[in-house]
Amino acid sequence: MESDPTQITHDFPPFFRVHSTGHIERYITHDFKPPLRPPLPPPNPPIPPQTPLIFYTHGGGFSIESAFSSTYHRLLNSLASLSRSLIVSVDYRLAPEHPIPACYEDSFAALKWLHDSSPSDPWIADHADLRRVYLAGDSAGANIAHNTLVRARSEGGFGIGFAGLILVHPFFGIGKADRLWDYICPGSGGVDDPRLHPMAHPGLMAGLGCGRVLICVAEKDFLRSRGLGYYRSLKESGWNGVVEMFETSGEPHVFHLLDPTCANAAALLTRIVEFVNSGVRVLSSV
Template sequence: MGFNNPDVSVDVFPYLRVYRDGTIERIAGTEVVPAGHDSETDVLSKDIVIVPGTGVSARVYRPNFVRKEQKLPLVVYFHGGAFCIATVAEPKYHTSLNKLVAESNVVVLSVDYRLAPEHPLPVAYEDSWAALQWVASHVLGEGGQENWLKDYVDFEQVFLAGDSAGANIAHHLALRIKDSDLGQHLKILGIGMIHPYFWGITPIETEITDRFRKELVDNWWLFVCPSDKGCDDPLINPFVDGASDVAGLACDRVLVIVAEKDILRDRGKLYYEKLVKSGWQGTAELMDIEGEDHVFHIFEPNSVKAKGMTKRLASFFNKGKAPVL
Protein backbone atom coordinates (compact mmCIF):
# COMPACT_ATOMS: atom_id res chain seq x y z
CA MET A 1 0.00 0.00 0.00
CA GLY A 2 1.13 3.57 -0.61
CA PHE A 3 -0.29 5.36 2.42
CA ASN A 4 3.19 6.10 3.78
CA ASN A 5 4.74 6.94 0.44
CA PRO A 6 5.01 10.75 0.08
CA ASP A 7 5.04 10.37 -3.71
CA VAL A 8 1.55 8.82 -3.74
CA SER A 9 -1.34 11.29 -3.92
CA VAL A 10 -4.18 8.74 -4.06
CA ASP A 11 -4.13 5.08 -3.01
CA VAL A 12 -7.16 3.19 -4.29
CA PHE A 13 -6.49 -0.04 -2.41
CA PRO A 14 -6.16 -2.74 -3.69
CA TYR A 15 -6.47 -1.58 -7.30
CA LEU A 16 -4.15 1.29 -8.15
CA ARG A 17 -2.09 4.25 -7.00
CA VAL A 18 -1.88 7.74 -8.42
CA TYR A 19 1.45 9.49 -7.92
CA ARG A 20 1.94 13.20 -7.45
CA ASP A 21 3.48 13.52 -10.90
CA GLY A 22 0.26 12.11 -12.41
CA THR A 23 1.59 8.61 -13.05
CA ILE A 24 -0.97 5.84 -12.54
CA GLU A 25 0.20 2.45 -11.30
CA ARG A 26 -2.35 -0.32 -11.60
CA ILE A 27 -1.65 -3.08 -9.08
CA ALA A 28 -4.35 -5.51 -10.20
CA GLY A 29 -5.92 -6.52 -13.48
CA THR A 30 -2.84 -5.80 -15.58
CA GLU A 31 -2.08 -9.25 -17.00
CA VAL A 32 -3.17 -10.04 -20.53
CA VAL A 33 -3.58 -13.18 -22.60
CA PRO A 34 -4.04 -13.31 -26.37
CA ALA A 35 -7.23 -14.35 -28.07
CA GLY A 36 -7.26 -17.59 -30.04
CA HIS A 37 -8.31 -21.21 -29.65
CA ASP A 38 -8.80 -22.53 -26.13
CA SER A 39 -8.04 -26.25 -26.24
CA GLU A 40 -9.73 -27.00 -22.92
CA THR A 41 -13.15 -25.69 -23.98
CA ASP A 42 -12.75 -25.75 -27.79
CA VAL A 43 -13.82 -22.11 -27.92
CA LEU A 44 -12.47 -19.58 -30.41
CA SER A 45 -11.90 -15.89 -29.68
CA LYS A 46 -10.56 -12.85 -31.48
CA ASP A 47 -10.08 -9.13 -30.77
CA ILE A 48 -11.81 -6.46 -32.83
CA VAL A 49 -12.00 -2.67 -32.80
CA ILE A 50 -15.64 -1.63 -32.70
CA VAL A 51 -15.38 2.16 -32.34
CA PRO A 52 -12.29 3.38 -34.21
CA GLY A 53 -12.75 6.98 -33.12
CA THR A 54 -12.34 6.18 -29.43
CA GLY A 55 -10.41 2.92 -29.70
CA VAL A 56 -13.13 0.97 -27.91
CA SER A 57 -12.66 -2.71 -28.70
CA ALA A 58 -14.06 -6.09 -27.83
CA ARG A 59 -13.12 -9.74 -27.63
CA VAL A 60 -15.65 -11.98 -29.34
CA TYR A 61 -16.03 -15.68 -28.51
CA ARG A 62 -17.82 -18.54 -30.23
CA PRO A 63 -17.84 -22.34 -30.10
CA ASN A 64 -15.37 -23.86 -32.55
CA PHE A 65 -18.01 -25.95 -34.28
CA VAL A 66 -21.39 -24.42 -35.16
CA ARG A 67 -23.75 -26.00 -37.66
CA LYS A 68 -24.45 -23.65 -40.56
CA GLU A 69 -28.19 -23.75 -40.02
CA GLN A 70 -27.82 -22.96 -36.33
CA LYS A 71 -27.91 -19.42 -34.99
CA LEU A 72 -26.78 -18.81 -31.42
CA PRO A 73 -27.81 -16.35 -28.71
CA LEU A 74 -25.57 -13.31 -28.33
CA VAL A 75 -24.39 -12.28 -24.86
CA VAL A 76 -22.94 -8.76 -24.69
CA TYR A 77 -20.68 -8.95 -21.64
CA PHE A 78 -19.21 -6.16 -19.49
CA HIS A 79 -16.31 -7.06 -17.21
CA GLY A 80 -15.89 -5.90 -13.63
CA GLY A 81 -13.02 -4.11 -11.95
CA ALA A 82 -14.63 -1.13 -10.16
CA PHE A 83 -14.52 0.82 -13.45
CA CYS A 84 -10.76 1.32 -13.04
CA ILE A 85 -8.96 -1.99 -13.68
CA ALA A 86 -9.04 -5.08 -15.93
CA THR A 87 -9.60 -5.57 -19.64
CA VAL A 88 -11.17 -8.20 -21.88
CA ALA A 89 -7.70 -9.75 -22.21
CA GLU A 90 -7.26 -10.29 -18.46
CA PRO A 91 -6.54 -14.04 -18.09
CA LYS A 92 -9.15 -14.74 -15.42
CA TYR A 93 -11.90 -13.10 -17.45
CA HIS A 94 -10.74 -14.84 -20.60
CA THR A 95 -10.90 -18.22 -18.85
CA SER A 96 -14.31 -17.48 -17.35
CA LEU A 97 -15.84 -16.50 -20.68
CA ASN A 98 -14.36 -19.49 -22.51
CA LYS A 99 -16.12 -21.68 -19.96
CA LEU A 100 -19.37 -19.72 -20.26
CA VAL A 101 -19.40 -20.04 -24.05
CA ALA A 102 -18.66 -23.76 -23.92
CA GLU A 103 -21.39 -24.42 -21.35
CA SER A 104 -24.00 -22.12 -22.90
CA ASN A 105 -23.34 -22.58 -26.63
CA VAL A 106 -23.59 -18.83 -27.22
CA VAL A 107 -21.58 -16.09 -28.89
CA VAL A 108 -20.12 -13.61 -26.40
CA LEU A 109 -19.04 -10.07 -27.19
CA SER A 110 -16.90 -8.87 -24.27
CA VAL A 111 -16.67 -5.08 -24.36
CA ASP A 112 -13.39 -3.34 -23.54
CA TYR A 113 -14.67 0.01 -22.31
CA ARG A 114 -12.25 2.74 -21.25
CA LEU A 115 -11.23 2.98 -17.59
CA ALA A 116 -11.09 5.66 -14.91
CA PRO A 117 -9.26 7.78 -13.85
CA GLU A 118 -7.94 8.49 -17.35
CA HIS A 119 -11.55 8.33 -18.52
CA PRO A 120 -13.83 9.09 -15.56
CA LEU A 121 -17.45 8.06 -15.54
CA PRO A 122 -19.74 8.21 -17.42
CA VAL A 123 -17.24 7.25 -20.18
CA ALA A 124 -17.58 3.51 -19.47
CA TYR A 125 -21.35 3.75 -19.94
CA GLU A 126 -21.02 5.71 -23.18
CA ASP A 127 -18.46 3.24 -24.55
CA SER A 128 -20.78 0.35 -23.68
CA TRP A 129 -23.73 2.09 -25.31
CA ALA A 130 -21.63 2.61 -28.43
CA ALA A 131 -20.92 -1.12 -28.43
CA LEU A 132 -24.67 -1.84 -28.42
CA GLN A 133 -25.13 0.55 -31.31
CA TRP A 134 -22.42 -1.33 -33.16
CA VAL A 135 -24.22 -4.63 -32.50
CA ALA A 136 -27.44 -3.10 -33.80
CA SER A 137 -25.70 -2.05 -37.00
CA HIS A 138 -25.61 -5.74 -37.91
CA VAL A 139 -29.37 -5.99 -37.48
CA LEU A 140 -30.24 -2.85 -39.39
CA GLY A 141 -27.89 -3.39 -42.31
CA GLU A 142 -26.04 -0.19 -41.42
CA GLY A 143 -22.52 -1.38 -42.02
CA GLY A 144 -21.99 -4.07 -39.38
CA GLN A 145 -19.32 -6.26 -40.94
CA GLU A 146 -18.25 -8.66 -38.20
CA ASN A 147 -18.65 -12.14 -39.72
CA TRP A 148 -18.92 -13.94 -36.40
CA LEU A 149 -22.02 -11.90 -35.62
CA LYS A 150 -23.45 -12.04 -39.14
CA ASP A 151 -22.91 -15.78 -39.56
CA TYR A 152 -23.58 -17.18 -36.09
CA VAL A 153 -25.88 -14.87 -34.12
CA ASP A 154 -29.66 -14.98 -33.74
CA PHE A 155 -30.45 -11.31 -33.13
CA GLU A 156 -33.82 -12.29 -31.69
CA GLN A 157 -31.87 -13.69 -28.73
CA VAL A 158 -29.66 -10.92 -27.37
CA PHE A 159 -28.69 -10.73 -23.71
CA LEU A 160 -26.68 -8.33 -21.56
CA ALA A 161 -24.47 -9.71 -18.80
CA GLY A 162 -21.67 -8.64 -16.53
CA ASP A 163 -20.09 -8.97 -13.14
CA SER A 164 -19.73 -6.24 -10.51
CA ALA A 165 -19.26 -2.93 -12.35
CA GLY A 166 -20.23 -4.74 -15.55
CA ALA A 167 -23.59 -5.77 -14.07
CA ASN A 168 -24.14 -2.13 -13.13
CA ILE A 169 -23.47 -1.13 -16.75
CA ALA A 170 -25.91 -3.76 -18.03
CA HIS A 171 -28.65 -2.36 -15.79
CA HIS A 172 -28.19 1.19 -17.04
CA LEU A 173 -28.09 0.15 -20.70
CA ALA A 174 -31.31 -1.82 -20.29
CA LEU A 175 -32.98 1.31 -18.89
CA ARG A 176 -31.60 3.56 -21.60
CA ILE A 177 -32.52 1.36 -24.53
CA LYS A 178 -36.27 1.22 -23.82
CA ASP A 179 -37.12 4.72 -25.03
CA SER A 180 -34.33 5.04 -27.56
CA ASP A 181 -34.37 4.54 -31.31
CA LEU A 182 -32.01 1.65 -30.71
CA GLY A 183 -34.66 -0.09 -28.64
CA GLN A 184 -36.94 -0.20 -31.66
CA HIS A 185 -34.50 -2.46 -33.49
CA LEU A 186 -32.48 -4.37 -30.88
CA LYS A 187 -34.52 -6.31 -28.36
CA ILE A 188 -32.81 -7.40 -25.15
CA LEU A 189 -34.28 -10.67 -23.89
CA GLY A 190 -32.60 -10.70 -20.51
CA ILE A 191 -29.83 -9.54 -18.19
CA GLY A 192 -27.47 -11.80 -16.25
CA MET A 193 -26.17 -9.78 -13.28
CA ILE A 194 -23.27 -11.35 -11.37
CA HIS A 195 -22.59 -9.70 -7.98
CA PRO A 196 -23.86 -6.31 -9.18
CA TYR A 197 -22.04 -3.18 -8.04
CA PHE A 198 -24.69 -0.93 -6.49
CA TRP A 199 -24.12 1.21 -3.43
CA GLY A 200 -25.35 4.16 -1.36
CA ILE A 201 -24.34 6.62 1.32
CA THR A 202 -26.62 5.23 4.02
CA PRO A 203 -25.43 1.73 4.98
CA ILE A 204 -27.77 -1.26 5.00
CA GLU A 205 -27.50 -4.73 6.52
CA THR A 206 -23.87 -5.95 6.53
CA GLU A 207 -22.53 -2.54 5.52
CA ILE A 208 -23.51 -1.21 8.96
CA THR A 209 -21.14 -3.55 10.82
CA ASP A 210 -18.43 -4.07 8.18
CA ARG A 211 -17.05 -0.54 8.32
CA PHE A 212 -13.70 -1.42 6.76
CA ARG A 213 -15.15 -2.77 3.54
CA LYS A 214 -17.84 -0.08 3.51
CA GLU A 215 -15.10 2.57 3.47
CA LEU A 216 -13.21 0.73 0.73
CA VAL A 217 -16.24 0.65 -1.57
CA ASP A 218 -17.02 4.29 -0.78
CA ASN A 219 -13.50 5.27 -1.83
CA TRP A 220 -13.61 3.24 -5.04
CA TRP A 221 -16.74 4.98 -6.23
CA LEU A 222 -15.66 8.48 -5.22
CA PHE A 223 -12.45 7.93 -7.18
CA VAL A 224 -14.03 6.88 -10.48
CA CYS A 225 -17.08 9.17 -10.52
CA PRO A 226 -16.61 12.95 -10.17
CA SER A 227 -20.10 13.72 -8.83
CA ASP A 228 -21.30 16.04 -6.11
CA LYS A 229 -23.82 13.33 -5.16
CA GLY A 230 -21.08 10.93 -4.10
CA CYS A 231 -22.26 7.40 -3.35
CA ASP A 232 -25.87 8.45 -3.88
CA ASP A 233 -25.26 9.28 -7.51
CA PRO A 234 -28.01 7.49 -9.51
CA LEU A 235 -25.30 5.63 -11.45
CA ILE A 236 -24.36 3.68 -8.30
CA ASN A 237 -27.56 3.98 -6.25
CA PRO A 238 -30.48 3.25 -8.59
CA PHE A 239 -33.06 3.78 -5.84
CA VAL A 240 -32.03 7.12 -4.38
CA ASP A 241 -34.94 9.60 -4.44
CA GLY A 242 -36.74 7.46 -7.00
CA ALA A 243 -33.92 8.12 -9.46
CA SER A 244 -34.40 4.90 -11.38
CA ASP A 245 -37.68 3.25 -12.27
CA VAL A 246 -36.59 -0.36 -12.64
CA ALA A 247 -40.02 -1.12 -14.03
CA GLY A 248 -38.64 0.44 -17.21
CA LEU A 249 -36.04 -2.26 -17.82
CA ALA A 250 -36.23 -3.18 -21.50
CA CYS A 251 -36.04 -6.94 -21.14
CA ASP A 252 -38.20 -9.91 -20.25
CA ARG A 253 -35.97 -11.69 -17.75
CA VAL A 254 -33.36 -10.82 -15.14
CA LEU A 255 -31.10 -13.16 -13.18
CA VAL A 256 -29.42 -11.57 -10.15
CA ILE A 257 -26.57 -13.61 -8.64
CA VAL A 258 -25.21 -12.69 -5.21
CA ALA A 259 -22.66 -14.30 -2.88
CA GLU A 260 -23.05 -14.76 0.86
CA LYS A 261 -19.76 -13.14 1.94
CA ASP A 262 -19.84 -10.29 -0.57
CA ILE A 263 -20.19 -6.77 0.89
CA LEU A 264 -22.31 -5.99 -2.20
CA ARG A 265 -24.72 -8.88 -1.52
CA ASP A 266 -27.37 -6.87 0.29
CA ARG A 267 -27.53 -4.27 -2.50
CA GLY A 268 -27.96 -7.06 -5.04
CA LYS A 269 -30.81 -8.58 -3.03
CA LEU A 270 -32.38 -5.14 -2.62
CA TYR A 271 -32.24 -4.67 -6.40
CA TYR A 272 -34.00 -8.01 -6.92
CA GLU A 273 -36.68 -7.21 -4.33
CA LYS A 274 -37.33 -3.73 -5.73
CA LEU A 275 -37.53 -5.13 -9.25
CA VAL A 276 -40.09 -7.78 -8.24
CA LYS A 277 -42.26 -5.14 -6.55
CA SER A 278 -41.86 -2.47 -9.22
CA GLY A 279 -44.60 -3.54 -11.58
CA TRP A 280 -42.05 -4.63 -14.18
CA GLN A 281 -43.72 -7.26 -16.36
CA GLY A 282 -40.76 -9.61 -16.68
CA THR A 283 -39.52 -12.58 -14.66
CA ALA A 284 -36.81 -12.06 -12.04
CA GLU A 285 -34.67 -14.81 -10.54
CA LEU A 286 -32.26 -14.65 -7.57
CA MET A 287 -29.33 -17.01 -7.06
CA ASP A 288 -27.66 -16.67 -3.63
CA ILE A 289 -24.40 -18.63 -3.42
CA GLU A 290 -23.45 -19.70 0.08
CA GLY A 291 -19.94 -19.40 1.49
CA GLU A 292 -18.46 -17.37 -1.37
CA ASP A 293 -17.25 -13.81 -1.83
CA HIS A 294 -17.26 -11.24 -4.61
CA VAL A 295 -16.58 -12.62 -8.12
CA PHE A 296 -15.24 -15.86 -6.63
CA HIS A 297 -15.85 -17.59 -9.95
CA ILE A 298 -13.19 -15.43 -11.60
CA PHE A 299 -10.56 -16.61 -9.12
CA GLU A 300 -11.78 -20.22 -8.76
CA PRO A 301 -13.32 -21.10 -12.13
CA ASN A 302 -13.07 -24.85 -11.58
CA SER A 303 -14.77 -24.90 -8.18
CA VAL A 304 -18.05 -26.76 -7.82
CA LYS A 305 -19.96 -23.55 -7.08
CA ALA A 306 -18.41 -21.67 -9.99
CA LYS A 307 -19.41 -24.48 -12.33
CA GLY A 308 -22.90 -24.47 -10.84
CA MET A 309 -23.19 -20.73 -11.41
CA THR A 310 -22.06 -21.10 -15.02
CA LYS A 311 -24.68 -23.79 -15.59
CA ARG A 312 -27.35 -21.50 -14.14
CA LEU A 313 -26.31 -18.73 -16.53
CA ALA A 314 -26.32 -21.19 -19.43
CA SER A 315 -29.86 -22.23 -18.56
CA PHE A 316 -30.89 -18.58 -18.34
CA PHE A 317 -29.49 -17.78 -21.79
CA ASN A 318 -31.10 -20.83 -23.40
CA LYS A 319 -34.50 -20.85 -21.71
CA GLY A 320 -37.26 -21.02 -24.28
CA LYS A 321 -34.79 -21.50 -27.13
CA ALA A 322 -36.20 -23.56 -29.97
CA PRO A 323 -34.16 -26.68 -30.80
CA VAL A 324 -32.47 -27.02 -34.16
CA LEU A 325 -34.05 -29.93 -36.05
Protein backbone atom coordinates in the same frame (compact mmCIF):
# COMPACT_ATOMS: atom_id res chain seq x y z
CA MET B 1 10.88 0.01 -5.46
CA GLU B 2 8.04 0.57 -3.04
CA SER B 3 6.10 3.80 -3.28
CA ASP B 4 6.71 6.53 -0.73
CA PRO B 5 3.41 6.65 1.23
CA THR B 6 3.86 10.39 1.82
CA GLN B 7 3.49 10.89 -1.94
CA ILE B 8 0.15 9.08 -2.19
CA THR B 9 -2.78 11.48 -2.47
CA HIS B 10 -5.59 8.96 -2.99
CA ASP B 11 -5.66 5.25 -2.21
CA PHE B 12 -8.38 2.80 -3.28
CA PRO B 13 -7.22 -0.77 -2.64
CA PRO B 14 -7.47 -3.24 -4.31
CA PHE B 15 -7.81 -1.07 -7.40
CA PHE B 16 -5.38 1.86 -7.63
CA ARG B 17 -3.64 4.69 -5.84
CA VAL B 18 -2.74 8.14 -7.06
CA HIS B 19 0.65 9.80 -6.56
CA SER B 20 1.13 13.51 -6.03
CA THR B 21 2.70 13.61 -9.50
CA GLY B 22 -0.58 12.36 -10.99
CA HIS B 23 0.85 8.90 -11.69
CA ILE B 24 -1.74 6.09 -11.37
CA GLU B 25 -0.44 2.92 -9.76
CA ARG B 26 -2.72 -0.13 -10.02
CA TYR B 27 -2.62 -2.85 -7.40
CA ILE B 28 -3.57 -5.49 -9.95
CA THR B 29 -2.45 -5.65 -13.56
CA HIS B 30 -3.84 -8.02 -16.14
CA ASP B 31 -2.23 -10.07 -18.86
CA PHE B 32 -3.24 -9.88 -22.50
CA LYS B 33 -4.80 -12.85 -24.28
CA PRO B 34 -4.78 -12.13 -28.01
CA PRO B 35 -7.41 -13.53 -30.37
CA LEU B 36 -6.59 -16.95 -31.77
CA ARG B 37 -4.70 -16.81 -35.07
CA PRO B 38 -5.56 -18.82 -37.05
CA PRO B 39 -9.06 -19.36 -35.64
CA LEU B 40 -10.11 -22.69 -34.22
CA PRO B 41 -11.69 -25.22 -36.60
CA PRO B 42 -15.50 -25.22 -36.73
CA PRO B 43 -17.02 -26.65 -33.53
CA ASN B 44 -18.68 -30.04 -33.51
CA PRO B 45 -21.63 -29.92 -33.38
CA PRO B 46 -21.65 -26.69 -35.37
CA ILE B 47 -23.05 -23.45 -33.96
CA PRO B 48 -26.77 -23.15 -34.77
CA PRO B 49 -27.64 -20.60 -37.46
CA GLN B 50 -29.53 -18.38 -34.98
CA THR B 51 -28.20 -18.53 -31.45
CA PRO B 52 -28.55 -16.22 -28.42
CA LEU B 53 -25.94 -13.51 -28.06
CA ILE B 54 -24.47 -12.56 -24.69
CA PHE B 55 -23.16 -9.00 -24.50
CA TYR B 56 -20.71 -9.27 -21.58
CA THR B 57 -18.98 -6.47 -19.65
CA HIS B 58 -16.06 -7.25 -17.36
CA GLY B 59 -15.76 -6.06 -13.77
CA GLY B 60 -12.93 -4.51 -11.79
CA GLY B 61 -14.17 -1.44 -9.94
CA PHE B 62 -14.39 0.51 -13.21
CA SER B 63 -10.60 0.77 -13.04
CA ILE B 64 -8.86 -2.59 -13.58
CA GLU B 65 -9.12 -5.71 -15.78
CA SER B 66 -9.87 -6.06 -19.47
CA ALA B 67 -11.94 -8.03 -21.94
CA PHE B 68 -8.59 -9.28 -23.25
CA SER B 69 -7.30 -10.79 -19.98
CA SER B 70 -6.95 -14.55 -19.58
CA THR B 71 -9.42 -14.36 -16.66
CA TYR B 72 -12.29 -13.28 -18.89
CA HIS B 73 -11.05 -15.17 -21.94
CA ARG B 74 -11.34 -18.40 -19.95
CA LEU B 75 -14.70 -17.53 -18.37
CA LEU B 76 -16.40 -16.49 -21.59
CA ASN B 77 -15.02 -19.38 -23.63
CA SER B 78 -16.62 -21.71 -21.09
CA LEU B 79 -19.88 -19.74 -21.10
CA ALA B 80 -20.05 -19.69 -24.90
CA SER B 81 -19.39 -23.42 -25.14
CA LEU B 82 -21.88 -24.48 -22.46
CA SER B 83 -24.69 -22.13 -23.53
CA ARG B 84 -24.11 -22.53 -27.28
CA SER B 85 -24.18 -18.76 -27.48
CA LEU B 86 -22.22 -16.12 -29.31
CA ILE B 87 -20.49 -13.67 -26.97
CA VAL B 88 -19.43 -10.08 -27.51
CA SER B 89 -16.95 -9.18 -24.76
CA VAL B 90 -16.88 -5.44 -24.14
CA ASP B 91 -13.71 -3.50 -23.40
CA TYR B 92 -13.96 0.05 -22.09
CA ARG B 93 -11.76 2.93 -20.98
CA LEU B 94 -10.75 2.62 -17.34
CA ALA B 95 -11.01 5.13 -14.52
CA PRO B 96 -9.46 7.23 -13.13
CA GLU B 97 -7.64 8.24 -16.32
CA HIS B 98 -11.04 8.15 -18.02
CA PRO B 99 -13.65 9.19 -15.42
CA ILE B 100 -17.23 8.03 -15.54
CA PRO B 101 -19.22 8.22 -17.82
CA ALA B 102 -16.47 6.92 -20.19
CA CYS B 103 -17.23 3.27 -19.36
CA TYR B 104 -20.95 3.77 -20.00
CA GLU B 105 -20.33 5.60 -23.26
CA ASP B 106 -18.02 2.83 -24.49
CA SER B 107 -20.44 0.06 -23.59
CA PHE B 108 -23.31 1.81 -25.34
CA ALA B 109 -21.13 2.42 -28.39
CA ALA B 110 -20.32 -1.31 -28.46
CA LEU B 111 -24.02 -2.14 -28.32
CA LYS B 112 -24.70 0.16 -31.25
CA TRP B 113 -21.79 -1.46 -33.09
CA LEU B 114 -23.46 -4.83 -32.51
CA HIS B 115 -26.55 -3.65 -34.33
CA ASP B 116 -24.80 -1.59 -37.01
CA SER B 117 -22.22 -4.27 -37.88
CA SER B 118 -24.62 -7.21 -37.95
CA PRO B 119 -24.98 -7.28 -41.75
CA SER B 120 -21.20 -7.23 -42.33
CA ASP B 121 -19.66 -9.17 -39.45
CA PRO B 122 -19.79 -12.84 -40.54
CA TRP B 123 -20.12 -14.31 -37.03
CA ILE B 124 -22.97 -12.01 -36.10
CA ALA B 125 -24.65 -12.22 -39.51
CA ASP B 126 -24.44 -16.02 -39.70
CA HIS B 127 -25.10 -17.03 -36.11
CA ALA B 128 -26.47 -14.29 -33.83
CA ASP B 129 -30.16 -13.90 -33.16
CA LEU B 130 -30.41 -10.21 -32.29
CA ARG B 131 -33.91 -10.83 -31.01
CA ARG B 132 -32.32 -12.80 -28.14
CA VAL B 133 -29.60 -10.59 -26.68
CA TYR B 134 -28.60 -10.96 -23.03
CA LEU B 135 -26.71 -8.14 -21.35
CA ALA B 136 -24.44 -9.51 -18.64
CA GLY B 137 -21.54 -8.58 -16.40
CA ASP B 138 -19.94 -9.06 -13.02
CA SER B 139 -19.35 -6.49 -10.27
CA ALA B 140 -18.81 -3.08 -11.92
CA GLY B 141 -19.50 -4.79 -15.25
CA ALA B 142 -22.96 -5.73 -13.97
CA ASN B 143 -23.53 -2.08 -13.12
CA ILE B 144 -22.48 -1.10 -16.65
CA ALA B 145 -24.72 -3.79 -18.17
CA HIS B 146 -27.73 -2.46 -16.23
CA ASN B 147 -27.05 1.11 -17.26
CA THR B 148 -26.47 0.13 -20.89
CA LEU B 149 -29.88 -1.55 -20.95
CA VAL B 150 -31.54 1.49 -19.34
CA ARG B 151 -30.05 3.80 -21.97
CA ALA B 152 -30.85 1.46 -24.85
CA ARG B 153 -34.47 1.33 -23.68
CA SER B 154 -34.66 5.13 -23.45
CA GLU B 155 -33.30 5.47 -27.00
CA GLY B 156 -35.66 2.97 -28.58
CA GLY B 157 -33.52 -0.15 -28.59
CA PHE B 158 -32.52 0.33 -32.28
CA GLY B 159 -33.86 -3.05 -33.34
CA ILE B 160 -32.29 -5.31 -30.73
CA GLY B 161 -34.46 -7.70 -28.73
CA PHE B 162 -33.31 -7.72 -25.11
CA ALA B 163 -34.18 -11.16 -23.78
CA GLY B 164 -32.56 -10.80 -20.38
CA LEU B 165 -30.14 -9.15 -17.97
CA ILE B 166 -27.60 -11.19 -15.99
CA LEU B 167 -26.02 -9.46 -12.97
CA VAL B 168 -23.25 -11.38 -11.20
CA HIS B 169 -22.28 -9.93 -7.80
CA PRO B 170 -23.39 -6.48 -9.01
CA PHE B 171 -21.81 -3.28 -7.80
CA PHE B 172 -24.50 -0.74 -6.95
CA GLY B 173 -22.59 1.16 -4.29
CA ILE B 174 -21.66 0.17 -0.77
CA GLY B 175 -23.86 2.42 1.34
CA LYS B 176 -23.80 5.94 2.73
CA ALA B 177 -20.28 6.72 1.54
CA ASP B 178 -18.49 5.56 -1.55
CA ARG B 179 -15.10 7.21 -1.88
CA LEU B 180 -14.22 5.36 -5.06
CA TRP B 181 -17.37 6.48 -6.88
CA ASP B 182 -16.95 10.09 -5.74
CA TYR B 183 -13.39 10.11 -7.08
CA ILE B 184 -13.94 8.43 -10.45
CA CYS B 185 -17.25 10.17 -11.11
CA PRO B 186 -16.64 13.84 -10.26
CA GLY B 187 -19.74 15.97 -10.13
CA SER B 188 -22.06 12.99 -9.80
CA GLY B 189 -25.22 12.86 -7.74
CA GLY B 190 -23.38 11.10 -4.91
CA VAL B 191 -24.45 7.75 -3.49
CA ASP B 192 -27.99 8.10 -4.84
CA ASP B 193 -26.84 8.75 -8.40
CA PRO B 194 -29.20 6.57 -10.50
CA ARG B 195 -26.23 4.98 -12.26
CA LEU B 196 -24.79 3.82 -8.95
CA HIS B 197 -27.97 3.21 -6.94
CA PRO B 198 -30.92 2.56 -9.26
CA MET B 199 -32.89 1.10 -6.34
CA ALA B 200 -33.41 4.67 -5.09
CA HIS B 201 -35.32 5.43 -8.29
CA PRO B 202 -38.38 3.11 -8.56
CA GLY B 203 -39.53 4.67 -11.81
CA LEU B 204 -36.20 3.80 -13.40
CA MET B 205 -36.47 0.19 -12.25
CA ALA B 206 -40.03 -0.12 -13.55
CA GLY B 207 -38.87 0.83 -17.04
CA LEU B 208 -36.15 -1.80 -17.32
CA GLY B 209 -36.20 -2.89 -20.93
CA CYS B 210 -36.14 -6.69 -20.83
CA GLY B 211 -38.42 -9.53 -19.83
CA ARG B 212 -36.16 -11.52 -17.49
CA VAL B 213 -33.42 -10.75 -14.97
CA LEU B 214 -31.05 -13.09 -13.13
CA ILE B 215 -29.23 -11.72 -10.07
CA CYS B 216 -26.39 -13.78 -8.64
CA VAL B 217 -25.04 -13.04 -5.16
CA ALA B 218 -22.55 -14.72 -2.82
CA GLU B 219 -23.06 -15.22 0.91
CA LYS B 220 -19.77 -13.59 1.99
CA ASP B 221 -19.73 -10.86 -0.65
CA PHE B 222 -19.52 -7.35 0.81
CA LEU B 223 -21.91 -6.30 -1.98
CA ARG B 224 -24.49 -9.00 -1.24
CA SER B 225 -26.98 -6.60 0.36
CA ARG B 226 -27.00 -4.38 -2.73
CA GLY B 227 -27.72 -7.35 -4.99
CA LEU B 228 -30.60 -8.37 -2.75
CA GLY B 229 -31.81 -4.77 -2.69
CA TYR B 230 -31.87 -4.66 -6.48
CA TYR B 231 -33.89 -7.88 -6.51
CA ARG B 232 -36.46 -6.54 -4.02
CA SER B 233 -36.70 -3.14 -5.68
CA LEU B 234 -37.26 -4.66 -9.10
CA LYS B 235 -40.01 -6.94 -7.80
CA GLU B 236 -41.75 -4.04 -6.07
CA SER B 237 -41.35 -1.49 -8.88
CA GLY B 238 -44.21 -2.65 -11.07
CA TRP B 239 -41.77 -3.87 -13.72
CA ASN B 240 -43.46 -6.27 -16.14
CA GLY B 241 -40.98 -9.12 -16.06
CA VAL B 242 -39.60 -12.13 -14.17
CA VAL B 243 -36.64 -11.71 -11.80
CA GLU B 244 -34.70 -14.70 -10.47
CA MET B 245 -32.16 -14.95 -7.65
CA PHE B 246 -29.23 -17.34 -7.28
CA GLU B 247 -27.07 -17.30 -4.16
CA THR B 248 -23.83 -19.18 -3.56
CA SER B 249 -23.16 -20.17 0.05
CA GLY B 250 -19.83 -19.56 1.76
CA GLU B 251 -18.18 -17.61 -1.06
CA PRO B 252 -16.80 -14.05 -1.41
CA HIS B 253 -17.08 -11.49 -4.18
CA VAL B 254 -16.31 -12.82 -7.71
CA PHE B 255 -15.01 -16.09 -6.27
CA HIS B 256 -15.60 -17.76 -9.65
CA LEU B 257 -12.92 -15.57 -11.21
CA LEU B 258 -10.46 -16.28 -8.42
CA ASP B 259 -11.02 -20.06 -8.44
CA PRO B 260 -12.73 -20.99 -11.72
CA THR B 261 -12.29 -24.74 -11.22
CA CYS B 262 -14.11 -25.00 -7.89
CA ALA B 263 -17.48 -26.72 -7.63
CA ASN B 264 -19.32 -23.50 -6.75
CA ALA B 265 -17.90 -21.75 -9.81
CA ALA B 266 -19.19 -24.59 -11.98
CA ALA B 267 -22.61 -24.35 -10.32
CA LEU B 268 -22.76 -20.59 -10.91
CA LEU B 269 -21.88 -21.02 -14.57
CA THR B 270 -24.48 -23.78 -14.92
CA ARG B 271 -27.16 -21.50 -13.46
CA ILE B 272 -26.32 -18.74 -15.95
CA VAL B 273 -26.43 -21.23 -18.82
CA GLU B 274 -29.84 -22.47 -17.64
CA PHE B 275 -31.11 -18.90 -17.57
CA VAL B 276 -29.94 -18.22 -21.12
CA ASN B 277 -31.32 -21.48 -22.50
CA SER B 278 -34.62 -21.58 -20.63
CA GLY B 279 -36.38 -18.52 -21.95
CA VAL B 280 -36.87 -16.56 -25.12
CA ARG B 281 -39.29 -13.89 -23.87
CA VAL B 282 -38.43 -10.48 -25.29
CA LEU B 283 -39.91 -7.36 -23.73
CA SER B 284 -38.04 -4.67 -25.66
CA SER B 285 -37.70 -4.92 -29.42
CA VAL B 286 -37.93 -1.99 -31.78
